[in-house]
Amino acid sequence: MTTAGHESRQYPAAMVNITNKCNLCCKHCFVFQGSNPTSTQNELSTEQLLERLSFLQKKHSIQTMLWMGGEPLLRPDVLEHRDQIIF
Ligand code: SF4
Numbered sequence: 001m002t003t004a005g006h007e008s009r010q011y012p013a014a015m016v017n018i019t020n021k022c023n024l025c026c027k028h029c030f031v032f033q034g035s036n037p038t039s040t041q042n043e044l045s046t047e048q049l050l051e052r053l054s055f056l057q058k059k060h061s062i063q064t065m066l067w068m069g070g071e072p073l074l075r076p077d078v079l080e081h082r083d084q085i086i087f
Pocket of ligand 1: 022023024025026029030031069070071
């Protein structure tokens with residue numbers, strides 16, 4: 001997630017890839033393309049991700065977050081703490 005150039009903007013909604021991990025391999029998917037700059041090896045820890053999402057939610061007054069992937073169900077460690085992101 002990048003925020004460069006958008007420091008003070010308010011966003012009603014955000015689409016967030018909480019993981020690039022996936023148990024499928026669809027041909028059209030960018031997750032498995034070589035140009036994808038995000039490696040699953042570089043994923044944030046549960047605490048880091050929740051802290052960052054909470055910070056950005058408050059900073060940008062985000063009302064709704066759509067958690068995507070990859071396959072977001074492969075991050076149950078994050079999903080089970082979803083109530084920590086207060087809306
Ligand atoms: S992230 Fe979605 S589109 Fe990509 S391989 Fe997984 S299921 Fe398919």
